[in-house]
Amino acid sequence: MQMCEDSQSRAQTVAQVTGALEGRPGRFAITNARKVDAQGIEDDFWLISLGGRIEATGCGLAEFEATCRKLGMDPADGSLVRDAQGRVLTPGYIDIHSHGSWEYSFDDGPQAIDTARAGHAVHGTTRQVLSLITNPMNDICDNLRTVRSKMDTRPDILGAHLEGPFLALTRKGAHDPQCLRDPEPALVDQLLEAADGCIRQITIAPELPHGLSAIRQFADAGVVPAVGHSDAGYEIAQKAFNAGAGIMTHMFNAMNGLHHRKPGPIPAAVEDPRVVIELINDGFHVQDPMLKLGFDFAPHRVAFITDSMAATGCPDGAYKLGALDVDVEDGHARLVSNGAIAGSTLLLEVAIQRAVLELGIAPALAIEAATLTPAKAFGFDRPNPVTGVPLGLLAPGYAADILLTDPASWAVQDVWCAGRKLR
Template sequence: MNANHITTAQSVTNSLMREPRPFAIRNARVVDARGVQEQGWVVTDGETIAATGTSSDELESACARFGVDESGVIDAKGRNLTPGYLDIHTHGGWGVAFDDGAEAISIARACHMTHGTTRQILSLITNPLDVMARNIRVVREAMDTRPDILGSHLEGPFLALARKGAHNPDCLCDPVQESVRTLLDAADGSMRQITIAPERAHGVEAIRMLRASGVVPAIGHCNADYAMACKAIDAGAGLMTHMFNAMNGLHHREPGPIPAVVEDRRVTIELIADGFHVQDPMLRLAFELAPHRIALVTDAMAATGCPDGHYKLGALDVNVVDGHARLVSNNAIAGSTLVLEEAVAHAINRLGISPQDAVEAATLTPAKTFGFHMPNPITKAPLGLVAPGFAADLLLSDPQTWQVECVWCAGRIMPS
């Protein structure tokens, strides 16, 4: 592990432990799902946003009301002010995976935090069932002390062999009730989503069971046809795992699962917006087909934030060349080295997506998928908007490049 990464990870952890202090940001270009507001300001009372506006007089009044003195007012100098990003599908960063234990979780979280991902659902790769259960418990324990970790996402083991991608085929299995119950018990209420191929034996029944337990099942790594995808949605599937990747694609006589999720507004659609997993014309098409339902994700692996070279994805060997990860065994794409900061910038500057729609896809849309856009037991304050009552998860970024320069999580300033 890189010593600088370990030091930064410890600094992030320490920052999350500190008591937040009220602060204000002025002279900002406020961007969220509702639009763009020039010359905006925000005042926090600590962990939450207390007031917003554009009037200087109202800013002064709000600062006095919530105990923000002059030293606590930050001049954004026209930078973008957005909600913190929420990544619901990420496997690791800075050389480690979320499957690798508590210290690895701290390091990988710091990697993504420094790029503006203030909250994260930790994705766990397919492994033997007992190993997955152990890794789920580690995530659950981390949630007790870290507000930035919102639970786990299991990408497997209930995937289609033909669409396994970079998952170990020896560990794939049918979602029989006993196996599903083992994973749910290990999670103890912390499992947020699970990717499942609904056409596997017991797939639809498992989706019903998972949804009844508060989990959002995701259609993905599958060979499901259109009818099967519709059955999965009616049974409770509320997500599609990285649309276009690891599934049968669009075809005029064999429509497959993609049209099923596009047609049904109950489903949020994950998208890896790096121009490599999905090329730009298809990325633009996705935003047009499902407005306000695209959730930008990274599917980032351990190599994120690291040089090209050899890495591991679970037990599988991966080579990273020019930032692109592929399995050594068959050259299949093996996750990404993307961060949400780059995905948002790509959507705006390469795809021509409006800033408010791109930011929405990294904030409010993923939050809505799990009810985090409302007060809830996990995040307490809602996520996804720069608005009174919402969590003080805030980013300042360059107005042209969208490079993140300052990060606050639950009102706590994060090290850069």
């Protein structure tokens, strides 16, 4: 297998990111930035971070200096105050559907999680829901326990997303057909017990015999069910959302498409204001004309996701998705067995670059799709027991998840998560 980069350099990056996240948050300020978040764009923007949360924000040097004095900070202290020099300041990106990077999947154990998270963190994804692939039930339960344990020491891990095993055989995509199951109540209980509260979402085909009852069961347990990898039509999808499903898994992919006499599940999600709609903005899973159309379907409810797998950040070559062999060519991952698309090699950094520079999406709307909207999917835009403080905006009281980005290329240059400097 080809290596993503020099192994020693990658190991140093993993150690740096992991160590920072396990440490204490710092105190710092950023001035002279161009703020872009879901609330809009502001120039000459500044913020002050204390204890992992944003303490104060504003515009203009005079107000910054006055606020510093109130907080007992020296506004001229170069060790605490960072001059952004007009660069773009955004909230950290939140990926609610990703399987890994840097040769590792989130199913592969604690060290694999550290490595795969670092591959996304240095590109601006400050928080991530770790997606676990379809596997035998015992393996899924073991992987959930690992994610739950990791959450105790890492604020960047928001929990787990189960993409399987409750998927339609006809829409399985790159999932192992031998491991697909009907979501009988006992199986749901088994997953919930193993997870100990760490499951954030689970993708379910609602047309399965126990699909709708499982959606209710998961929703009652505080999990957000997602409709996806499904052969459902419009009416079944409606029933799923009314039963408690709150997400559509990667719209357009692994589901019935739009048809004027068979509308399929997409209109059911679009017309329901309770539903957050995932979209893979890589130009491959969904072609650009449909990406732009899909982004406009449900304003403020589209969340960019990566659906990234182990080859993310790596050269073309042979990789694994669960137990299945994957070949990556020109950055596109397909199963060796049947050529099915096997996730992506996308980063949210690239999704934002594509949205702003290629698709012409307004920067504030693009940033919203990678920050506030995915946070809203789980109520993380409000104070909550998982993150403590809300996520998704550059505003007082929100987590100090912050990116400094080049204004021309939208390449991420500096990264903080919960007030901890990752890059």
